[in-house]
Every structure is written in structure tokens, then in C-alpha cells.
Amino acid sequence: MKETNNKTVLIAMTGGIESTVSAYLLKKQGYKCIGIGLQLFLEGEETGPFCDVAVLDLNKIKNICNYLDIPFYAVNAVDIFAYHVLDPLVGRVLSGHTFEPLVFLNRVLLEVMIEKSKKFQTNLIATAHYAKVLKNQKTGSFELMVANDLENDQSYSLAGLSQKHLQNLILPLSEIRKKEVEKISELIKVEFIPRIKTKYKHIMHDPRMIDLVEARSSTDLRRLGSIYDYASDNSLCEHQGIHRYYVGQSNLVFDKKTELQIDPLKEIISIVPFKGNIFIDFPNRLKYQNVLIGQFQASANLDMSLALSCFAKISPKGEKASCRLYFKNNKQVLVVFDEERQGLLIPGQFVVFYTRQGIKGKVIGAGLVEVAGVFDEYGYNTLPPKTVELDEENENETNKKNKQIERLGF
Template sequence: MSDTVNLLNSLGFAKTPAETRVVVAMSGGVDSSVVAAQLKSEGYDVVGVTLQLYDHGAALARKGACCAGRDIHDARAVADRMGFPHYVLDYESRFRESVIDDFADQYLAGATPVPCVRCNQSVKFRDLLSTARELGADCLATGHYVRRVEGAHGPQLHRAADPARDQSYFLFATTPEQLAYVRFPLGGVATKAETRAMAAAHGLPVADKADSQDICFVPGGRYADVIEKLRPGAAEPGEIVDLEGRVLGTHPGVIHYTVGQRRGLGVGGGAPLHVVRLEPRARRVVVGPRAALGVSRLAVGEVNWLGDGPFERAPDGGWRVAVRVRSTRPPAPARVLPTGPASAEVVLAEPEEGVAPGQACVFYADGRVLGGGWIARRDAD
């Protein structure tokens, strides 16, 4: 199960499991529950922690979202069955400031944010990690499908053994210091079916629980509804224009559209049109043919580098890597040309479609995560 092993301790510590305290981040789902149960069965000193990230009462009615009220109950039930302490921490204000407000502000600016990355980057791997240290834990363990591998220069982040479950895209912002402290015991598990079998073997009540699908605070995937609630009056009507600026129609608000969108534009006739870019200040949605979606150059900022050697000391021609510009896309060949200590230009070998500011661009080499950054600009936008 573990991604790091030595003779005494499956988590890589030079002491027995009983002498090793592990805080497990428990969302209430099957993955983190299995991590906690398995580590407890191996003899570790396990402490389960579940984060209350938004209104507990409202969360009870939400299905398909992580960290909801039912999930807190399920996490506690797993802890009771396995016999380890479980705590619920109120992180609502931190989550709103670091994740929800950032999501709303980026969306209003015409970006396509990835709040799950921000949550891992701030609330989980910053705030929760700090809490784990305060509890005297040797490490923080999560149910993410990603592997932590000891390399010549320290811990490395690698894609999961199961490509279909790999979550490395959402963890690119993990810093080297955080990576030294965090463990991902499910990274080497072959399939989700194997995880569920482990849950059943431990008699966990969540063995058959469905996976979360939506962003936890966006039930049903209705982004615009959330933005309008957070920022009343944000949905101002405007024009839908083509690439030459000709007005083709009107829209009820830029927040209802995303780059690459084809359906629901309300303009017809001729070849299918897609959203090419959003211009929130002008309240314009720019549309064009599918060919206009192709992007070959990106500017990225807030780069987190996990490779060997300083990021800015790239070889001639830049870092030759594979990049993912969306979580659902396979890594594609590219060159990363540093333009500063935490910024770069990414040159793709082949154009990618549906790329938008606010998305993450993650760098890989042979399955290892070398880091990544946030897309600030595409081509000449």
C-alpha cells in the first residue's frame, strides 16, 4: 500500500509504527478511510482529522461533494470502528478566504480557476499540515492517488500507479518542504476496485460509497449560481462577438461561459462556434471556429518547481517536459522557458484546445511531477 518503505516502517521512518504518529486527512470518502484504517491495522498511532469547510447545515443536503455533513459523520464512523481518535476542525473562514473568494474573483476576471488545487495548496497542505505538527505527528497522510518517491535529492512527486485515478495535476503546488512531511499511501494501489476491497476487508461502512464528483461548494456544477450568490450583480449582460468584433448576439453575463464552450451560445447559422476568449471588462464573449481554440504558447506564473536544480538554470532551449493544461488531458510534449524565479513561457509541440487563464499547467518527466504554474496568458491574449 505504501509509496515509501524501509525495513521497520512502511511510511519510511526509522522507528516502529507504534512510535509513529500519523494525522490522516479524512474526507469521509472511501480513499482516506482506507488510508486511516490500513495504517491503524499496521499499528500506527493514527489521529483522524476532518475539515468542516462550509456551512454544516446546508452541506447535509448536498450529494456528490466532499467534506459535506454526511461525510463528517462517515469519517467519524470509520474512526469509531477502527478505534482511533477523530477530530472535526472548523476551517470555514480559511476555506472561504483562500479558496471560495479566490474562485469568485478569478471567475469574474474571465479566468477558469481550479479550486481543488488552491484547497490542497492552502487549506490542506498549509493549514492542516501545521495543525498536524501541533498534534505531534510525524507526518500527514491523505487519500490522494499520487506517489511520493525518495530520490537522490529528496522526496519526489510521481503520478499514481493507476493512470485513471492519478491526481498529480491537483497537487503540483506541493512544495518540497510539504512533500517531505506528507505521505500518499494509495499511490501504488493498482485500481479503485482494490481500494474498495481493502475497505470491505476492514468492514468500513463507506466501502460502497460513491466518489465525489462536484467541486464541494458548487453542487451540480452550477458555477454561475455560486458566483451570483457570492457576488450579487456580477452577471451583467453584454455582447457576443466574432473574432473581427462583429456583434452576433447578446448574453446574460460572462460568468455563464467558459473557453471552449460550444453549446448554449444562442447564436446559430453556419459552422459551429466556440467560446474563444472572455473579455469581462467589456462584458464580451468572443466566439470563433474550433480552429481558433488552438494554443501553442502560454505564460505561466506562481511556478512551483520540484525538479532537480534551480528552475531558472534551465538547459539551452528550456526544460523539455510533458505538460498537462487540464486534468482530463494526457501530458503533451513542451518546452518550459523560465522568465523569472516563478514565471515561464511554455511552448507546446502541438496546439492544445480549450486552454484558459486560471487553469493549471503541470510539468512532467517520465511520470515525475516537476512542478507547474498558473496560466496567466495564452498566445497574444
């Protein structure tokens, strides 16, 4: 925690328990707090699953700030949010890839607050994330660390921040567990804005994402096509747009016209956007051990001259898996996991790398998946091998493989 001396700090307010308690604690420590709330959507605009994240009624936050006796300012961040989060998100969906919107939303939040802080002649900003920022006394750089409360650690979602963001960032909840935060909140007699708990593992899997994509894209970009069985290459049924599906999706609906039931144990393993083709297979046939990461953002003073052993985290709530990094040119990193892993890493997936698994783990870098699979002499074997029998006409095997490759978009 930085020294106070009655300094002014801008704190991001969402109306939830965490941000309210954060402001409460900062005031107790002698800071002069100014609440900031972001408007991310215009009134009446389609929000999709972001209605659970964005605060649509900023007056509720203002009431909380009034109770805490701190000023509140609403900031219009509609354009910057659309440019850095919504537009890339829609592009990824229409490309059959994935996206980590909350990582980029946090970057937008910090950018807006840094710009706003200049008007209040301060450089201190605060958020209610469960994570730590520590200054390296030898180098003077700032390092992102995991929170004491590992179960609720949010360092993954902050791993896209740079030194510009970290150097003046205060995280009041870094040393506190969520249960303690909830106890402190009982002392604050306000009506908090509840956070809806979703049943979906990832915001990109929320069906409301379909409405958001349709509202922000033209019809011709939402390709129609067919669903294929990957192993047999048989067409199973038609679908009504690739934006309605995502890689890893299972329990697909059957085609009502043909009454053909899609095997519920199979899941989508590939989406080819320009052809509108979707392929399904059994997930236990999917494996990866090698991952090419692009747009790698290294922590300050990271030695990238040699290979590095570390731990990779591929989702906000995922486990950390041991791996080795081989640094390449153009902000690319080759990741080799110590053991072959079951599943499929999707292009666009955000991956964060740590020095260790538990307490005192430090973020050493993060980037986006470009391609993943098992590396062999021919390159990345992203999808499982096929078992295809020749048909009654004994079609030439080479021609059949060429057709499969063409359909997969390679």
C-alpha cells in the same frame, strides 16, 4: 513509505473508500492514526458544485473512525478555504478566466493538517491520493511522482505542494491500484460516503457554479452584455451575466426574444469582463504553441539555468504533451510545445510539468497560464485571424480594427 515504529499520523478522512482504506492500511502497518475532517462551509451556506467534494455531515466520518477504532477530530477550515479557494475562484470567474480549485483545496488541506499535527506532537500526515512522494538520497529533498495506477494518478492535483508539505506526507495508496483498493474496502463493514460522478469535464463547468458565484459576489460585478460572433464582429444576442459562461463552452442557448439560434458548433473563445462582451467562434480555428506561465513553482534542485525538455499536463485527466521550458525572471516560464496544438489555453489554467509521460514520471514544476497562443513578431496571437469584409459605406479598415481591439479589451 516512512518507517513506522508506532508513530502517530494524522490522516485526512472524507468518508469515501480511499481515505477509509488508507487509514485501515496505516493501522495494519503499526501507525497510530488520528482522523481529521475539514468543515469547509457553514451550515446553510451555498456550496455550489463543492457539495460533491466537501463532506457536509462530519458525523458520518466519525462513525467510520469509530469502526476503525481511531479518534476523529473535525476542524473548522471555513475561513482558510474561503480565502485560498472560494474568493480567488469567484475573482477568476468574474474576470473571464479559469481556476483549478482542487489543487488549492489540497494545499489548504495540508496546511491545516500540518498546523493540527503540532498539537498531537507529531509531524506525520497522510492523505488518500494516488501519487508517490520519494526522498532523493543525494539531495535530501522530496519529489512528487506519478502513482503506479496511471489511470487514476492524482499527482496533478498535488503539484501545488511545497517541500514543507511533502517532507512528512504519507500516501498509503501510492503503490496500489484502484481495483485493489476497492477489494480491500469489502473487508471494512461500514457505510461509505459515495462520491457523485459528475457529467461535467471540469468542476468550473458545473452549472451550480453560477449559484456559488452569485452568493459570493455583488450584482454590479456580474456584468451584463452581448454575445458576438468573433469573425464577423456581429452582435448575436444579449446575455444575463458573464459569470454564467466560461471559455470553451459550446451548445449555447438561443435568445428567446429574437429566436436567434447560436451555431451549436461554435464555442466561447473570449470573455471581456469590464465590457461584458462574450465572443464565439469555431474551435477548430483555435491554436496555440507558446504559453507564458506565471507563479511557477519549481521542484527542489531544479536546474533553471538552461532550457529543459519535458511534458506538460493541462488538466487532471489530460494527456502529457512534449514541450520545452525557457526559464525567465519573476517566476515566469515560456513553454514552447513541440507541435502546434488545437484549442485554447485560458488564463488561470494550472499546468504541471513532468520528466516523462508514463511510470516513474516526476513532477518538476507547475504554474498558471498568463497568456497562450502562437507567437509571432507582434507578440502572442491568442485568437484566430478575422475575415471582415468592408460594409456598404466602405468604412475605413483601420478604424474598424481599432474598434475591434477596443471591444476585445486590448
